[in-house]
Amino acid sequence: MRAVIGRQFGGIGDLSLEDVPSPSLESGTVRISVRAAGVSFANLLFIAGKHQNRPSLPFIPGTEVAGIVTEIASDARTELQVGDRVCAGLPSGGFAEEAIVDAANVFKIPPSLSFAGATLFPTIYATAYAGLVWRANLKPGEHLLVHGAAGASGLAAVEIGRALGARVIATAGGESKIAAAKEFGAHYVIDYKRDDFRDPVLKITGGRGADVVFDPVGGDVFDNSLRCVAPLGRLLPIGFASGRIPQIPANIVLVKNLTVIGLYWGFYMAWGKTKADAALRGRVKTLFEELFALHGAGSLRALVDQTLPLSQFGDGLRRVERREVIGKIVLAPGD
Template sequence: MKAVRCKDWGPPESLEVAELPDLAPGPGEVVVDVRAAGVNFPDVLTVQGKYQYRPELPFTPGNEFAGVVRAIGPGVTAYAPGQAVIGFTRTGAFAEQALAPLESLLPVPDGMDFDTAAAITLTYGTSYHAVADRGALQPGETMLVLGAAGGVGLAAIEIGKALGARVIAAASSDEKLAVCKDHGADALINYEREDLREAIKAATGGRGPDVVYDPVGGRYSEPALRSIAWRGRHLVVGFAAGEIPRLPWNLMLLKGASVVGVFWGDFTRKEPAAHAAAMRRLMDWMAEGKLRPLVSKRYALEETAQALNDMAGRKVVGKVVIAP
């Protein structure tokens, strides 16, 4: 089989496509023929050795995929060869075959294509854990989403609306904001053209958002936190801008606010029952049409470096996938 390989930490251009032996499942494991693999910002950091989790070299990057069961290991009865599945693993998705433990798989819902199925686990899982669990967003509250046109941002908008909240989308261009509006955003802020604090004030009547969903960091975090409502929750999801902000702690004191960390990967491992319940709710919302994953582009396996560079360069709207 063909697989993308990271042999040393470095930029996406250092990745190679190599021929590897076909995978064989062990007890409780499943081998899947990958039809599509979702690309996420942590993939950019992982190949550079900058993510919280550093795999042992060499490895195949990518951690979410959809495809068809190729083989099952001893003890696996829930799935059979030929069945369409969604999978999430720490590594191994950017390949023609992926190996996954039984508990990390879900059946592909009827009528869902593989590209869409590969765009669900990390983005919607992260955003649900952030918004519903860590942020405890309530009906009637207001949420500000930074980096709103990215994969997790669009997922956060849709989840916020499904929970009955008002959602303000902030992004870097009018074209991106148009996509946010199409996915349910109630108000729009172009933070490359507008003063972010003043725009938030105008959009909330001076009250500020109850929840700030922040996958961006950098220069946007502090003005968003300064604008937050009393008892607000600022969700730290990631740092796509590249800079980890240094926030003045007095801001939390003055607003009675909380800065809340969101690490979905460890949540899935440390709280598997809660994760399973979250995924069931997301699948129900998918079936009801409340969630509409946007896959804006497909790349070949040999184009993985370009996909990661587009992600790092903030050129991606919604999700992109690699199609082996």
């Protein structure tokens, strides 16, 4: 099969497209013929060896795939069948024509959902939903501040926040990204390239501040969010696209009675050394059912910015690196 291979940690230029043996089916797993693989900022960290999910060498990047089930291990506890259209989350191995995935992390997709659109569900929509519903307990009428609102993670939070009945305040940079955030459900959009978001957020909320902050950016954005979050507010740091991991002043957390809530979606998918228990895995299954229902109702549109053949993986990664993407870049191994 063809796959994108990294034989050392580094940059995009250290990857190559190679012909390699198909991976072996392991206990409890499913083989998927990959029709679409999502490209994300987390891939750049993974390639550099800076992601919390650090692979052994050599590695195949990619954590979000959609395709067709072609083989199921005899001991896999699953209702899936060969031929099912599915999406799946995996710790690595997505940028390839075939992927082997833990059967518990493979989900049958509805007929209305394209393979490309389905790549947004295994980590992007799942992270936003788990963060806003499970962790932050976002309530109807609350103000939700979403940063990086035109990227895949941000747009997902905008859509889910709107579906949950929140008043969504989005930050994005530039006219096209502002327009996308508005189109996908933000009630208010702030162009961070022109304005500091603190004062507009306080004005929108009548001086109180945002009840929940969804932050995939980190750095200065997180620091400034502390200045416009409401008392008893909840902050969700779900990534550090800015490149700087912020330090949290405990005095502000104390004075405002804040809750800073971590969310690593890989824990629920049992990617790390600390495994989620069976009850949590059951919640994951229900979460995907709820996400697919929201998609069926038209609340989640799964925006794909561009689909590229696998051979153009470098172009897709560079567009993500340059912050040019609105929605999701997808690789199509079959093209």
